[in-house]
Amino acid sequence: MANHSSFPPKPTDSELEILSFLWQHGPSTVRQVHDHLAETKEAGYTTTLKLMQIMHEKELLSRTEEGRSHVYTAKVQEAETRQTLLDRFVETTFRGSAAQLVMQALGNHKTSARELDEIRQLLNNLENNH
Structure with a gap:
């Protein structure tokens, strides 16, 4: 099959x-x-x-x-x-919105400083590539 x-x-x-x-x-x-x-x-x-x-x-x-x-x-x-x-x-x-997914996930969980730094770095990399 x-x-x-x-x-x-x-x-x-x-x-x-x-x-x-x-x-x-x-x-x-x-x-x-x-x-x-x-x-x-x-x-x-x-x-x-x-x-x-x-x-x-x-x-x-x-x-x-x-x-x-x-x-x-x-x-x-x-x-x-x-x-x-x-x-x-x-x-x-999330009707196709990755931003809504991220906001929901970050709003519902305790995010560590290290995780926030990794997210900032990811966002910076995404901005630099656009």
Whole structure:
């Protein structure tokens, strides 16, 4: 089932957990992924297996056979996936306004002086590039 749209498929929260593990740890078996997920939530091995098979069909993961095990690798890049999710979130939640997103985020959380300095530096870089 190939994905022919211009956007990669949007991963669900559970799929993002699996992708995050694979981005951090590299190619892994279902057992390795499942053991990690089972540390923080109730999940049956067959549920993890089925989810990873669906992710393979959605072209979020690639799969190779090593002995009796399948080894899965993330087919989508972390930065690209984050950007796609962020773009969709900004578009649907803030009507496309990144400024509204930033103001909401900064207004709701305690921002450290170091984070504010990083934000100022980012803003300065953006201004200098325009």
